[in-house]
Amino acid sequence: MPSKRYRLPQVAFFQGFEAAARNLSFTKAADELFLTQSAVSRQIKALEDHLGLALFERRPRSFFPDRCRAGALPCHYRGA
Numbered sequence: 001m002p003s004k005r006y007r008l009p010q011v012a013f014f015q016g017f018e019a020a021a022r023n024l025s026f027t028k029a030a031d032e033l034f035l036t037q038s039a040v041s042r043q044i045k046a047l048e049d050h051l052g053l054a055l056f057e058r059r060p061r062s063f064f065p066d067r068c069r070a071g072a073l074p075c076h077y078r079g080a
Contacts, residue, residue, distance in 0.1 A: 009046070009047050009050045009051070010046075012043055013043045013044070013046055013047035013050070014047065015033060015043075016029060016033065016035075016039075016040045016043030016044055016047070017043070017044055017047055017055060019032050019033055019040070020040060020044060020056075020063075021055075021056075024062075024063070026040045026041050026044075026063075044056065
């Protein structure tokens with residue numbers, strides 16, 4: 001039986017997403033991961049491109065996990 005191969009995103013993309021969602025800040029996530037804010041932003045953009053959906057609702061000078069995708073986050077990230 002032929003096996004299906006899936007092209008998965010790099011683990012670093014998930015690390016950037018998780019840290020940004022938990023901290024609600026690309027800058028704080030970058031400090032935690034010893035990266036630049038720009039690098040974290042690029043990781044999240046690459047993950048969004050790979051998945052084909054927006055993971056964050058972006059606003060001027062802030063962002064929030066997208067409410068439609070918030071179910072994918074553990075409860076303590078959603079403030080529950």
